[in-house]
Amino acid sequence: MKLNTNSNIYTIIYTTILVVLVAGVLAFVSTALKPKQQENIALEKMQSLLRAARLGDDASAQNNKSEYIKALYSEHMTNDFVLDYEGNVIEGEAFEIDLQSQYNIIKKIVAAKTPETAQALREQLQLPVFVCTIDEKVLNIVPCYGAGLWGPVWGYIAIEDDFETIYGAVFDHKGETPGLGAEIAHAPFYNQFVGKKLSKEGEFKSISIVKGGGQADNPNGVDAISGGTITSQSLEQAIAMWLNEYQAYFNIKRAAIGSDDCCGEECCGEEHNHDQNGKEPCAGEGCVCKKDSLNHESHEQYTK
Amino acid sequence: MDKSILKNPFFKANPITVLVLGVCSALAVTVQLKGACVMALSVTVVTGFSSMLVSSIRNTIPNRVRIIIQLVIVALFVILIDQFLKAYAYDVSKQLSVYIGLIITNCIIMGRIEAFALGNKPFPSLVDGLANGMGYGMVLVVIAFIRELFGSGTLFGLQIIPQSWYIANGGFYENNGLIILPPMALIIVGCIIWAQRAVQKELQEEQ
Numbered sequence: 001m002k003l004n005t006n007s008n009i010y011t012i013i014y015t016t017i018l019v020v021l022v023a024g025v026l027a028f029v030s031t032a033l034k035p036k037q038q039e040n041i042a043l044e045k046m047q048s049l050l051r052a053a054r055l056g057d058d059a060s061a062q063n064n065k066s067e068y069i070k071a072l073y074s075e076h077m078t079n080d081f082v083l084d085y086e087g088n089v090i091e092g093e094a095f096e097i098d099l100q101s102q103y104n105i106i107k108k109i110v111a112a113k114t115p116e117t118a119q120a121l122r123e124q125l126q127l128p129v130f131v132c133t134i135d136e137k138v139l140n141i142v143p144c145y146g147a148g149l150w151g152p153v154w155g156y157i158a159i160e161d162d163f164e165t166i167y168g169a170v171f172d173h174k175g176e177t178p179g180l181g182a183e184i185a186h187a188p189f190y191n192q193f194v195g196k197k198l199s200k201e202g203e204f205k206s207i208s209i210v211k212g213g214g215q216a217d218n219p220n221g222v223d224a225i226s227g228g229t230i231t232s233q234s235l236e237q238a239i240a241m242w243l244n245e246y247q248a249y250f251n252i253k254r255a256a257i258g259s260d261d262c263c264g265e266e267c268c269g270e271e272h273n274h275d276q277n278g279k280e281p282c283a284g285e286g287c288v289c290k291k292d293s294l295n296h297e298s299h300e301q302y303t304k
Numbered sequence: 305m306d307k308s309i310l311k312n313p314f315f316k317a318n319p320i321t322v323l324v325l326g327v328c329s330a331l332a333v334t335v336q337l338k339g340a341c342v343m344a345l346s347v348t349v350v351t352g353f354s355s356m357l358v359s360s361i362r363n364t365i366p367n368r369v370r371i372i373i374q375l376v377i378v379a380l381f382v383i384l385i386d387q388f389l390k391a392y393a394y395d396v397s398k399q400l401s402v403y404i405g406l407i408i409t410n411c412i413i414m415g416r417i418e419a420f421a422l423g424n425k426p427f428p429s430l431v432d433g434l435a436n437g438m439g440y441g442m443v444l445v446v447i448a449f450i451r452e453l454f455g456s457g458t459l460f461g462l463q464i465i466p467q468s469w470y471i472a473n474g475g476f477y478e479n480n481g482l483i484i485l486p487p488m489a490l491i492i493v494g495c496i497i498w499a500q501r502a503v504q505k506e507l508q509e510e511q
């Protein structure tokens with residue numbers, strides 16, 4: 001008997017079986033390759049963080065790129081932690097924090113109608129910070145994430161230990177237009193951020209990305225990309241939104257720089273857990289600063 | 305099997321220069337040789353295997369939905385390649401970004417399935433698919449060679465033009481930035497077509 005390949009029943013059954021088969025194959029392959037793909041994504045994140053600290057530009061020239069990046073990462077990225085909106089360290093793995101979900105919260109905070117709703121949202125925030133040490137220099141690397149023209153844009157900004165000066169920055173995107181918006185991912189654009197300031201007359205001011213912004217006498221601006229206006233604007237907005245949430249932490253750190261106390265608190269006669277940005281070791285009598293942790297909560301009794 | 309199945313796609317019926325199919329991706333992914341080679345390989349695998357698969361089930365495909373069935377099969381291979389690149393050649397996968405996914409819409413693949421695989425046995429279909437993919441890839445590599453050499457001074461990322469030639473280092477040479485941009489790729493495609501027609505007189509239309 002010859003099958004009637006044009007009947008409705010046959011068509012429906014045929015397409016159903018085919019689609020289920022194809023879906024099965026794809027699901028299997030996708031599951032099997034997932035760990036390898038995740039590893040690549042993690043490696044790329046490491047490379048971005050290193051690039052923000054102006055390290056690892058020669059990675060592509062190495063024979064074993066992934067080993068090189070991992071080694072460089074473990075050498076320089078000495079610490080990472082998660083902050084809440086007040087700048088306190090909370091539990092969490094900074095590397096694993098999904099920037100997109102945090103961006104969704106920040107977006108709602110900006111759009112919140114009342115201060116109460118904004119506050120309630122702020123309490124959910126988890127802000128990652130990565131600490132990078134190059135010789136004696138200690139950098140705090142913070143991320144930013146926002147919506148570009150066609151898809152997400154994100155980046156990492158390395159800030160020097162005065163919590164004002166940008167040491168380096170790197171940006172990336174999912175699908176901006178090549179040659180236009182996609183230029184944010186290239187060195188001529190992000191190198192403009194080097195040495196720019198995040199404050200103006202003592203107040204927080206984010207970096208503006210505008211036409212003619214990159215003049216040498218303007219410490220708060222960089223040049224936008226011709227033909228990539230929407231991407232430039234979105235990136236500017238993303239940077240401002242994220243840095244704004246980090247201000248609480250930066251203020252704590254800035255206050256600590258001037259005082260001779262190591263963590264901005266009165267000398268308490270106890271051992272301080274001192275963060276890695278210690279400009280000056282604690283000079284107060286009876287105070288001892290440990291250089292390995294940032295956790296202020298665990299003051300340990302200092303015994304002589 | 306007719307030898308012309310294997311031979312034609314390279315010169316007499318080259319997908320890009322004669323059939324003028326798949327030109328969009330030929331402009332997009334030819335800035336560097338590495339990307340062009342991966343793209344050429346991907347398209348070859350996709351055309352070859354989707355042609356073979358469609359050909360082997362050609363008598364069972366319901367005629368009314370055959371385009372959709374073909375599309376599902378092509379998409380299957382494209383997604384497989386995309387997944388493998390993401391796992392084993394992440395840099396290239398990022399560089400080619402959307403163009404891997406867009407292989408699905410490459411006219412060469414659907415064109416070969418409709419024109420050849422539906423009427424022939426699986427093995428000739430596989431050969432036809434692979435040959436067309438390679439014919440496409442060959443042109444891609446030629447364009448990428450010209451563009452990378454004169455646009456960036458490199459081949460496969462290795463510096464070919466000596467550094468001391470550059471004006472920045474006191475020499476006389478400067479990379480041609482125009483070649484990096486897609487319009488110049490179109491002009492190169494045009495030049496290749498011109499050269500081919502000058503050699504193969506039978507391709508020229510009657511006056």
